[in-house]
Amino acid sequence: xxxxxxxxxxxxxxxxxxxxxxxxxxxxxxxxxxxxxxxxxxxxxxxxxxxxxxxxxxxxxxxxxxxxxxxxxxxxxxxxxxxxxxxxxxxxxxxxxxxxxxxxxxxxxxxxxxxxxxxxxxxxxxxxxxxxxxxxxxxxxxxxxxxxxxxxxxxxxxxxxxxxxxxxxxxxxxxxxxxxxxxxxxxxxxxxxxxxxxxxxxxxxxxxxxxxxxxxxxxxxxxxxxxxxxxxxxxxxxxxxxxxxxxxxxxxxxxxxxxxxxxxxxxxxxxxxxxxxxxxxxxxxxxxxxxxxxxxxxxxxxxxxxxxxxxxxxxxxxxxxxxxxxxxxxxxxxxxxxxxxxxxxxxxxxxxxxxxxxxxxxxxxxxxxxxxx
Numbered sequence: 001x002x003x004x005x006x007x008x009x010x011x012x013x014x015x016x017x018x019x020x021x022x023x024x025x026x027x028x029x030x031x032x033x034x035x036x037x038x039x040x041x042x043x044x045x046x047x048x049x050x051x052x053x054x055x056x057x058x059x060x061x062x063x064x065x066x067x068x069x070x071x072x073x074x075x076x077x078x079x080x081x082x083x084x085x086x087x088x089x090x091x092x093x094x095x096x097x098x099x100x101x102x103x104x105x106x107x108x109x110x111x112x113x114x115x116x117x118x119x120x121x122x123x124x125x126x127x128x129x130x131x132x133x134x135x136x137x138x139x140x141x142x143x144x145x146x147x148x149x150x151x152x153x154x155x156x157x158x159x160x161x162x163x164x165x166x167x168x169x170x171x172x173x174x175x176x177x178x179x180x181x182x183x184x185x186x187x188x189x190x191x192x193x194x195x196x197x198x199x200x201x202x203x204x205x206x207x208x209x210x211x212x213x214x215x216x217x218x219x220x221x222x223x224x225x226x227x228x229x230x231x232x233x234x235x236x237x238x239x240x241x242x243x244x245x246x247x248x249x250x251x252x253x254x255x256x257x258x259x260x261x262x263x264x265x266x267x268x269x270x271x272x273x274x275x276x277x278x279x280x281x282x283x284x285x286x287x288x289x290x291x292x293x294x295x296x297x298x299x300x301x302x303x304x305x306x307x308x309x310x311x312x313x314x315x316x317x318x319x320x321x322x323x324x325x326x327x328x329x330x331x332x333x334x335x336x337x338x339x340x341x342x343x344x345x346x347x348x349x350x351x352x353x354x355x356x357x358x359x360x361x362x363x364x365x366x367x368x369x370x371x372x373x
Contacts, residue, residue, distance in 0.1 A: 001361060003029070004084035004102075006075065007038045008067070009091050010046050014228065014254060016196070018109055020281065021145070021167045022090045023048055028168070028354035030054075037082045039075055041067045057082060071131075072096055086361045092128060094135040103364035106139040108132065108162070110278025110299070111152045112200060119200035119275065133157060141364045143357070145279045146300035163360050168350030169284035172261035179262035183224065183250050189328060190222035190250075191294070192267040194260065194282040195274075197237075198230030202275050202296065202314050204239040207249065209320035210271075213328070214248060216321075221248070221328050223271070224263060228254035264289045268334070269327040272301065273314045280304045287345040292337035294323045306344035308337055 005026065009019040026036065026049060036054040038044075044058050057078050059070045076095040079087050079102065087098055089106040098104055112120055113128040120128075136142055136153065142162040144150035150162040180186040191210070195201045203225070210223045225240070243249035255263070264270070270286035273296040283293050283304050293309030295301040302311055312323045326333055 001033075001086070001358070002035045002037070002084045003361060004037045004039065004079050004082055004087040006071075006087075006089050006091075006093060006095075007049075008041045008071070008093075010048060011041065015048065016228070016254075017281070018091045021109070021279075024168060024170070024350045025090070025353050025357060026052060028350040029357060031351075032354055032358065034358070037084055039078055039082075041070045041075075055082070086364055088357075088361070089135055089139075092132045092135060094138050096134070096138070098138075100369075103140045103361075103368040104138060105141045105143060105360055105364055106135045107143040107145065107165075108136065108149055108153055108278075109145050110149055110276065111156060112276055112278075114156050115152065115299075116200055116276050119198065140368055141360050143360055147303055148300035149278045163356075165353060165356035165360065166348050167279055167281060168353045169281060169288060169345065169348050170350060171288040172257045172264070172285065174258055174261040174265060179255075179259045180266050182259075183252060185222050185224060185250055185266075188220060188222045189268050190224050190266070191269050191271045191324065191327070192263055192286070192291075193223065193225045193227070193271050194285075195227045195272070196230040197225075197227050199235075200275050200277075201227075201230075202273050203236045205314065205317050205320060206271055206273050207239045207243060209273075209317045210324055211243060211248070212317070213321040213324040217325060217329060219328065221268075221324075222250060223248065224250045224252060224267070226252045226255050226260060226263060260285075261289075264291060267291050269294055269309075271324070272296065273312055273320050274298065274301065275314050277301050277304075283309070284345050284348045287341035290338050290341050292327060292334060292341060294320070294327055304348075306340065306347075308340040308344045310337070 009022050030052040038056050040058045044056050061070045076097045080099040086103045094106050113125045117125050136157050143165050144162040153162045154160045214221050269292045271294045276299040280301050293305050295305045295309050296314030297311040310323045312319045
């Protein structure tokens with residue numbers, strides 16, 4: 001099978017979120033014999049997919065405006081020339097006029113721009129508002145990364161039967177050095193937050209709840225915040241500053257996979273009380289290390305967490321604080337949740353993601369009007 005893929009998400013030097021899902025999915029598809037044409041919005045400068053059987057089609061654009069022209073104009077022409085069996089938009093976008101003989105598939109990761117628009121930069125919000133809705137209407141098949149996202153697609157766009165294909169996760173390889181020693185948490189019980197520092201992640205409430213729980217317990221608990229700089233993060237840094245100063249919160253910045261693996265393996269639990277998530281990869285990554293989760297009762301997080309964590313109202317600081325206290329202090333509860341982690345994580349493998357996407361591609365080809373005998 002020959003799949004055309006819009007790989008604009010692989011142009012960033014850091015591989016997080018949607019880029020990681022795309023990269024791991026194409027690798028797993030490649031292991032199943034899929035050939036690719038990768039369409040780049042500018043000059044290719046990534047070696048991440050060198051091992052795959054792929055042709056690379058580059059554009060001459062470099063500016064942000066040029067990238068928009070590429071996605072909405074020249075990409076269509078490039079796809080028609082390459083003539084893949086299926087064209088896949090792995091992140092909310094499809095070009096407007098792919099040849100009618102080529103089936104199209106789009107993956108929708110979340111609908112933040114509709115559910116929580118105030119937590120997005122306005123430029124991204126307007127782009128998603130215009131382009132995601134068009135892609136959902138254009139696509140022969142729509143893939144959702146969770147049942148929560150599939151319900152959102154039906155509720156907000158009236159398109160039922162989005163096909164759920166979960167992203168996978170893999171156990172990261174730990175570094176040989178001690179990342180815990182590097183951040184001076186080697187002998188401290190700590191919770192771990194993993195994610196970009198942005199409003200949707202609900203960090204100010206998590207920090208307030210952590211400070212309250214720690215003070216009430218008079219405990220030497222720590223919270224490690226591992227993530228890169230986001231947007232509208234002034235409030236987040238204002239909330240972080242006194243806690244970093246007193247040593248109760250450790251801010252690491254963005255980490256390599258091996259460093260993150262070491263922190264996962266030593267964490268008491270992972271905290272992800274987000275206001276909304278389309279999936280929530282750190283939950284599954286933590287569970288692969290036997291680490292329970294404190295997750296928001298919102299979006300996809302309950303279905304991804306399963307029975308291996310505590311769910312809290314992400315807007316209720318008191319409830320978040322109670323969850324933090326229970327996961328730090330209640331050894332019996334912690335052990336019961338930890339016992340469920342790997343069983344839950346087994347549902348999310350990249351091989352299963354590839355199998356699901358292959359089924360979608362084959363179905364799109366089989367039922368495409370111009371492909372039917």
